[in-house]
Amino acid sequence: MQARVYVTLKKGVLDPQGKTIQRAIENLGHQGLLDVRQGKLFEVEVDNALAREEAVRILNSVAQEILTNPVIETFRVEVE
Amino acid sequence: MQARVYVTLKKGVLDPQGKTIQRAIENLGHQGLLDVRQGKLFEVEVDNALAREEAVRILNSVAQEILTNPVIETFRVEVE
Numbered sequence: 509m510q511a512r513v514y515v516t517l518k519k520g521v522l523d524p525q526g527k528t529i530q531r532a533i534e535n536l537g538h539q540g541l542l543d544v545r546q547g548k549l550f551e552v553e554v555d556n557a558l559a560r561e562e563a564v565r566i567l568n569s570v571a572q573e574i575l576t577n578p579v580i581e582t583f584r585v586e587v588e
Numbered sequence: 589m590q591a592r593v594y595v596t597l598k599k600g601v602l603d604p605q606g607k608t609i610q611r612a613i614e615n616l617g618h619q620g621l622l623d624v625r626q627g628k629l630f631e632v633e634v635d636n637a638l639a640r641e642e643a644v645r646i647l648n649s650v651a652q653e654i655l656t657n658p659v660i661e662t663f664r665v666e667v668e
Binding site for chain 1: 620
């Protein structure tokens with residue numbers, strides 16, 4: 509079973525890395541991209557022996573405990 | 589207009605960072621997550637003056653030129 513965890517910065521948290529990328533894009537002549545924010549993405553291969561609900565439960569707790577800094581980041585879990 | 593670019597490692601490319609995360613998850617007692625691969629995620633705010641097709645075209649070329657290392661990474665563009 510394939511799953512994905514998307515980790516993004518919370519609204520209001522500054523993202524200097526994203527800002528730098530946005531400026532690089534502009535300097536290379538691409539117009540119309542007003543803001544860029546960088547996040548993380550985890551592709552997880554889940555044991556098929558697990559029930560879908562159990563997989564979602566485990567992924568949520570792993571995302572909360574390990575993959576995310578809860579002070580500045582938020583996450584979303586997606587199981588195929 | 590909100591868009592996202594997902595950058596992931598190509599199949600066959602080793603991901604020691606993902607492997608380390610997967611081992612950490614296991615050591616913390618979570619079973620059933622067989623493999624973890626880390627990718628990048630870019631949240632892009634696109635000028636609403638752009639047509640959707642134009643936005644997709646720009647995002648594809650930005651992803652190809654700037655956000656991705658085409659030797660080891662692949663990407664997917666999503667416009668809301």
